[in-house]
Amino acid sequence: MDTDSAIAIVDCNNFYASCERVVNPELQNRPVVVLSHNDGIIVSRSNEVKALGVPNASPFFQHREILERHNTAVISCNHALYYEFSHRVMDVLNDDCGANKIEMYSIDEAFIDVGVPDKLPMLGRHIKNAVFEKTQIPVSVGIARTKTLAKLANHIAKVSTKADGVLDLYDSPYTDLALQKTHVGSIWGIGPRSALKLRDVGINTAYELKTAEPKQIREHLNLFPARTVRELNGVKCLGMEVTERSNKSISHTRTFGHAVSDFDEIRNAIFYFTTRALEKMRWNNLAVKSVTVFMHTDRFRPVPHKYYGKHTYKSVYYSDVTSEIYTWIAESLENAFRPGFQYRKAGVILSDLVSPDEISTRLFEQFDFERRHSLSKIIDEVNYRYGRDMVRFAALEARGDWQGKSQHRGNDSYHMVGRDTLGQGKKFSKSMRFL
DNA sequence: TCTGGGGTCCTAGGACCC
DNA sequence: TCTGGGGTCCTAGGACCC
Numbered sequence: 001m002d003t004d005s006a007i008a009i010v011d012c013n014n015f016y017a018s019c020e021r022v023v024n025p026e027l028q029n030r031p032v033v034v035l036s037h038n039d040g041i042i043v044s045r046s047n048e049v050k051a052l053g054v055p056n057a058s059p060f061f062q063h064r065e066i067l068e069r070h071n072t073a074v075i076s077c078n079h080a081l082y083y084e085f086s087h088r089v090m091d092v093l094n095d096d097c098g099a100n101k102i103e104m105y106s107i108d109e110a111f112i113d114v115g116v117p118d119k120l121p122m123l124g125r126h127i128k129n130a131v132f133e134k135t136q137i138p139v140s141v142g143i144a145r146t147k148t149l150a151k152l153a154n155h156i157a158k159v160s161t162k163a164d165g166v167l168d169l170y171d172s173p174y175t176d177l178a179l180q181k182t183h184v185g186s187i188w189g190i191g192p193r194s195a196l197k198l199r200d201v202g203i204n205t206a207y208e209l210k211t212a213e214p215k216q217i218r219e220h221l222n223l224f225p226a227r228t229v230r231e232l233n234g235v236k237c238l239g240m241e242v243t244e245r246s247n248k249s250i251s252h253t254r255t256f257g258h259a260v261s262d263f264d265e266i267r268n269a270i271f272y273f274t275t276r277a278l279e280k281m282r283w284n285n286l287a288v289k290s291v292t293v294f295m296h297t298d299r300f301r302p303v304p305h306k307y308y309g310k311h312t313y314k315s316v317y318y319s320d321v322t323s324e325i326y327t328w329i330a331e332s333l334e335n336a337f338r339p340g341f342q343y344r345k346a347g348v349i350l351s352d353l354v355s356p357d358e359i360s361t362r363l364f365e366q367f368d369f370e371r372r373h374s375l376s377k378i379i380d381e382v383n384y385r386y387g388r389d390m391v392r393f394a395a396l397e398a399r400g401d402w403q404g405k406s407q408h409r410g411n412d413s414y415h416m417v418g419r420d421t422l423g424q425g426k427k428f429s430k431s432m433r434f435l
Numbered sequence: 436t437c438t439g440g441g442g443t444c445c446t447a448g449g450a451c452c453c
Numbered sequence: 454t455c456t457g458g459g460g461t462c463c464t465a466g467g468a469c470c471c
Contacts, residue, residue, distance in 0.1 A: 015471095036439040043439075043471095057471095061437040077439095106471050191469045222445060224469080251441060300438055312464095347440090 003236055005100065006120055006143050006170045008112045009150045010093060010127055013138045013158065013165075015108035016044035019085045020075050022136045031072040035060055038255060038404035039076055048072075076406035082107060088135045096134075097127045101242045111147060113240050124166035143168040144175075147238045148231035151188040152178065152206065179207035179232065189228045194221050206232065246286060246353065252277040253347025257404035259298065260343045266295060267333060269402045273348040274329050275392070278322055282380055286353040287318040291325060293332035295346035303342050311335035318354055321372040322379070322393060 012018060016034040021027045031048035035041065041059050042049075049072060054063045060074075067074065086107045093102055093110055101113040117123055124141040131139045142154025149169055156178055157167035169175045185195030187206050197220050203209050209217075210232040218226045227237045252273040260266055270293055281288060294310040297303045313328040329348065383389060 038437090038439075040437075040439055057439080059438040064437085109471080189469070193468060222468085224445075247442080249442070253440060255439065298438095310465095345439095 002113070002115075005113050005115050006117075006145065007147055007150045007240075008114050008124060008127065008141055008143045009105075009147070009154050010089075010097075010110050010112065010131070010139050010141050011154050011158075012089060012108035013140055014044055014046050014050075015085075015137070016077060016082055017046045017049075018137050019082050020073075020078075021046075022085070023081065027073050031067070031070050032075065033060075033067060033072055034075050034077050035406070035408060036077060037406065038257065039407055040255065043077060074408050076408040078409075085135060085137060089131055089137055089139070092131050092134050093127070096130045098123060101240045103240050103242055111150070111240060114143070120168040120170050121166060124168060128165050138165070140165045141167075143170050145170060145234045146231040146236050148188050148228055149175070149234065152182060152186075155182075155186060176207060176210075179210055180205055182206040184209050187228060187232070189224055194225055197221060246284060246355065248353065249349055249351040250277050250281050250284075250286075250288075250353065251347055251349040252280075253294075253345065253349075254402075255345045255404065256343065256402040258401075259303075260402050261339075261341060263337060263339065265402055266337060266343060266346060269346055270295075270329060270333050270348060271326065271393075273346070274326065275322070275389070277348050277350050278320070278325060278376075279380055279383070281350055281353065282320055282376065285355055287320040287356045288325065288350045289316075289318045289352040289354070290314045290350070291328045291332055292349040292351065293329060293336045293346075294349070295336060295343045297341050298344040305341055307338055307341045309336040309338060312351075314352075318352075318356070320356055320376065322376045323372055326393065 014032075017032040020032060020034060030046075031052070032044075032046040033042050033049055033054070034044040036043050039060055041057055042054065042063065043057065045054060045056060048070070049067070052066055052070060054067070089108075090102075090104055090110060093099060093112060097112060098114060098117065099112045100115050103111040105111055112127075114120070114123060120143050124143055127141050128139055131137060140154050140157040142150045142152065142157050144150040144153050153167040153169040157163045157165050160167070169178065172178075182205060183195075184190055184198050184203055184206055185192060187209065190198070190209070198204070198209065201216070201220055203212055209229060212229060214226050214229050217229050230237050254269070254273065256269070260269070274291075290312055292310060292312040294308070296308040297306050311332040313332040315328055319325055379392070383392075
């Protein structure tokens with residue numbers, strides 16, 4: 001790792017809300033919120049909504065009134081749309097920003113190793129302008145010696161009118177001042193729990209954390225915050241992760257529209273989740289050895305009986321064959337399910353993933369395995385081309401009472417765009433995370 | 436009435452072995 | 454009453470991120 005090179009982080013402002021504004025310009029002059037699945041919580045806010053004091057990731061119903069009073073556009077999330085814009089933004093960064101290396105960190109953020117150019121602020125300004133010109137998505141750019149400091153620079157660039165979206169702290173005399181003005185909980189990697197513990201030992205600002213004894217930090221927190229302290233001091237501890245890394249787990253989980261206690265209904269949901277997760281797994285060319293099924297009762301409101309059920313089935317070999325993995329899931333489901341509870345949420349997690357070339361040959365079953373493997377692939381293909389679950393196994397009941405509803409769906413046409421562009425996303429598939 | 440979903444990494448502690 | 458110590462592997466849960 002080049003210890004001198006500067007790291008920029010480019011972060012899209014209010015990404016989901018910004019995407020919605022690009023495709024619907026009438027939203028430009030209105031406050032905008034984007035809601036999660038089932039319209040449960042707010043996952044993206046325009047600046048106007050932030051100014052109203054509505055926090056991110058908070059339940060929509062708690063803020064409905066104030067949002068309506070301010071004529072806020074309320075929109076159900078449309079992931080296909082955000083994927084599409086994510087690719088567009090990443091393409092600009094790839095082609096047009098003097099990058100040595102790019103790490104796509106999330107759907108709306110990328111770290112860029114920009115080497116050691118003469119005029120970093122000018123480069124930052126160029127990146128911001130280029131992305132906006134070509135995608136209409138506003139971004140902020142933070143530049144520094146380490147990822148943690150770059151994140152801080154970005155944070156300030158977003159809120160400071162003087163910075164106007166670009167801040168360079170690479171060799172800046174203002175770095176310590178910026179750290180003094182920043183609450184320790186705003187530092188990347190320091191969450192609410194750690195911030196409380198640090199407060200107990202008299203550390204409140206990022207600057208106090210920077211100048212703390214690493215040993216003292218290790219005594220109170222764990223390894224990661226200790227690394228954060230060194231990063232605040234300009235020592236690179238977190239490198240660029242440029243190479244594609246395959247997922248360590250793939251999951252599909254949902255909160256039900258209402259409480260469900262019937263086994264068959266839970267079973268339908270679980271097999272539906274499994275099917276979605278397996279599609280994603282095969283799309284990423286992976287096979288699985290461990291599957292987990294879980295279900296639990298309502299976390300937020302009192303129920304007669306609480307229950308958190310979970311079971312992991314560990315196979316002795318890997319597979320990517322739907323019919324086979326269904327039998328593992330069925331066993332986990334039987335183990336995790338207890339009758340008599342009001343379930344509110346359930347899910348499936350695939351872990352212990354590996355690419356199929358590494359699957360050891362199963363001599364005695366080889367023929368049958370190959371045959372079923374091809375069948376799974378064919379079903380994926382048909383569903384991809386003609387729509388979800390056009391072809392499916394008898395175990396899968398696609399629709400059920402358990403499904404919730406999104407009330408604020410807008411134009412659905414972008415769902416097709418998402419499908420068409422799935423392939424182009426491959427090179428960025430490494431650490432895709434979703435809000 | 437209405438409280439998300441998809442990830443990663445780290446650690447403490449139990450089980451087991453010699 | 455006495456009742457090792459060191460190593461490894463596994464797992465559940467915590468913390469964090471977007």
